[in-house]
Amino acid sequence: MKTLLPTTIALLALFSSSTLADNWPSWRGPDNQGISYEKNVPVEWSKDKNIAWRLEMxxxxxSTPIVWEDNIFLTSVAGDDLVLMCIGTDGQEKWRSKLGSGNRDVxxxxxxxxxxxxxxxxxxxxxxxxxxSLGCFDFEGNEIWQFDVEDRYGEFDIQFGMTSTPVVHGDKLYLQLIHSGGAKVVALDKATGKEVWAVARPSDARAxxxxxxxxxxxxxxxEAKFLLTHGADYSIAYDLETGEELWRVGGLHPPGRYDVTLRFVSSPVAKDGMVVVPSAKRGITAAVKTTSKGNITDKKEDYFWTFDVTPDVPSPLIVDDYVYLCRENGNLIALDKATGKQLYEERTNRIRHRASPVYADGKIYLTGRDGMVTVVQAGPEFKIIAQNEIGEAIAASPVFSNGRIYLRTFDALWAIGE
Structure with a gap:
């Protein structure tokens, strides 16, 4: 057996990391953590400065776009149709495929x-x-399989639509279907769409x-591998192969009262043995151990800490020794990762923030509903480096790939950078 020299191992690791950094395969990036590994990414731009191209949608x-090599994939409404689109990194549309019709604005x-x-x-x-409507396509736009999830798993009973993004891992595609009509967690064979397992997701949540x-x-x-689902008052982890429930954490409501409108929008983030679990509105944020077992709601030994504020809509971010929470009003909170101690809460852009924060090259990118992206220095001290406006409304999170930032506004797809 050939033994690799340490320098060779280091070079292979560097190559692997840089290759990974070029692509953005899911809405929160390569590791579902909102982290880009790229360097020298754009920091300043405007609607007529440092823009490679803009394509009308x-x-x-x-929805947040994804990128693989020279393909950008995104979902969109097109009149009454619901379409998957492929855009080249040159700004030209390659194809679009219709998956359904009957758009509903909420x-x-x-x-x-x-x-x-x-x-x-x-x-x-x-x-x-x-x-x-759920479908699988190849990179040329050919349909591999498609079916209606409601036909197979029951009609959705959810006020503003089933907005959850399925997650791909290994040979499976995972869905969380959390609503009043009978919540389920499903694993599909990603190549065929056939069910691998499906389990009920019990909860004592109300309204x-x-x-x-x-x-x-x-x-x-x-130390641990699992699918983490989030909603109906709990974060619940499942075995990836069998669907067995591994652990759950609740107690996320404000202490002393039950809020029947506390519906989860922000998604958890897990990194280096810690899961940061948000809730909603005036609920809490909890940091728990990835190695937990059973119902840990009242097991303090499975918590790192709890914090009495939650981001509500944007998802949390874990970077190095810090946890960042972007509140819906644009305030950024930095916490010490080990203790949960608040280091600061500072104002950025005082407008609704629906997008999740993204980290790249020592900076955190926060996207306001008005299209302004505030770039903040990462670390224990707050500093705004730049605020960039393009004048179009946006709810999607920024995407980093091959030296560019891609922003999907309600009007267009923007490529920022050279």
Whole structure:
């Protein structure tokens, strides 16, 4: 057996990391953590400065695009149609495929049926819409399989639509279907769409708390591996192969009272043995151990800490020794990762923030609903480096790939950088 020299191992690791950094295969990036590994990414831009191109979209959407090599995939409304689109990194549309029709706008300007983001493994791309249309396509736009999730698993009973983005891992595609009509967690064979397993997701949640607009994540660490679902008052981890429940954490409501409108929108994040679990509105944020077992709601030994504020809509971010929470009003909170102690809460852009924060090259990018992206220095001290305006409304999170930032506004797809 040939033994690799340490320098060779280091070079292979560097190559692997840089290759990974070029692609953005899911809405929260390569590891579902909102982290880009790229360097020298754009920091300053405007609608007529440092823009590579802008492509008008056929309709609005709040979904975050994904990127693999020279392909950008995104979902959109096109009139009454619900479509998956492929855009080249040169700004030219390659193809679009219709998965359904009958768009539904919700809460005024808050969103529509093209809320979930696509996912890719570098060979195929999967797209889901809030009406239950789910499909798999190859990179040339050929349909591999498609079916209606409501036909197979029951009609969705959820006020603002099933906005959860399915997650791809290994040979499976995972869905969380958390609503009042019978919540389920499902694993599909990603190549065929056939069911691998499906389990009921029991909860004692009531009223609107039964509804979830969050997305599942997969954690694949050396100490634990699981699918984490989020909604109906609990974060619940499942065995990736069998669907067995591994652990759950609740107690996320404000102490002393039950809020029947506390529906989860923000998704958890897991990194280096820690899961940061958000809730909603005036609920809490909890940091728990990835190695937990059973119902840990009242098991303090399975918590790192709890914090009495939650980001509500944007998802948390773990970077180095810090946890960042972007509140819906644009305030950024930095916490000490080990203790949960607040280091600061500072104002950025005082407008609704629906997008999740993204970290790249020592900086955190926060996207306001008005299209302004605030770039903040990462670390224990707050400093705004830049604020960039393009003048179009946005709910999608920024995407980093091959030296560029891609922003999907309600009007267009923007490529920022050279």
């Amino acid at each position: 056929p309709g609005a959407a709040g 809460r005024g300007d808050e969103g529509n049926s093209a809320a979930p983001s696509p996912s890719t493994d570098g060979k195929y791309v999967w797209a889901f819409f809030t009406n239950g 609107e708390c039964e509804h979830s607009y969050a997305s599942p994540i997969v954690y694949d660490g050396p």
